[in-house]
Amino acid sequence: MSKVLILMGSDSDWPIMKKAGDVLKEFGVEFNVRVSSAHRTPEKTMDLVQNFKGDCFIIGAGAAAHLAGVVAAHTVKPVIAVPINATPLNGVDALYSTVQMPSGIPVASMAIDGSKNAALFALQIIGTYDADIREKLEKYKKDMVAAVNKKDEALQQTL
Numbered sequence: 280m281s282k283v284l285i286l287m288g289s290d291s292d293w294p295i296m297k298k299a300g301d302v303l304k305e306f307g308v309e310f311n312v313r314v315s316s317a318h319r320t321p322e323k324t325m326d327l328v329q330n331f332k333g334d335c336f337i338i339g340a341g342a343a344a345h346l347a348g349v350v351a352a353h354t355v356k357p358v359i360a361v362p363i364n365a366t367p368l369n370g371v372d373a374l375y376s377t378v379q380m381p382s383g384i385p386v387a388s389m390a391i392d393g394s395k396n397a398a399l400f401a402l403q404i405i406g407t408y409d410a411d412i413r414e415k416l417e418k419y420k421k422d423m424v425a426a427v428n429k430k431d432e433a434l435q436q437t438l
């Protein structure tokens with residue numbers, strides 16, 4: 280069963296949102312990817328949200344990005360948002376639209392184009408009940424420490 284629904288306002292968001300899918304694949308977590316817009320296809324969006332049986336949503340949207348907020352309005356499952364850099368405002372428009380949610384309807388906003396972190400956050404949610412995912416996340420962090428140390432050592436050799 281799909282544990283995560285990656286939902287995007289447009290297929291133009293996919294080059295960024297694909298990175299979230301890649302991380303979920305790496306961890307062996309099933310997910311679906313759909314395109315539906317808060318503004319262009321509001322009924323379809325509501326339908327997708329209400330029929331999703333998994334754990335959490337990852338929402339990518341640019342411009343006046345209301346998709347994550349609209350999804351959050353129709354569910355009590357965690358909503359993780361990725362504001363997309365899609366306009367001449369370089370994603371600040373989407374960030375502000377996403378991050379300033381009114382009290383009562385929380386959305387966990389990542390950085391602009393921060394789709395990889397969105398996937399890791401979703402995995403942390405799944406890891407609260409799935410020991411296998413939790414162990415994989417612990418290994419992921421250890422590998423990151425090793426990679427940073429390796430880069431530091433390599434830099435020292437050049438000085």
Ligand code: RP5
Nearest residue numbers: 288289291340341342363365
């Ligand atoms: C938003 O408008 C989408 O999430 C996308 O980031 C942006 C532009 O969409 P397109 O005009 O490329 O379809 O709703």
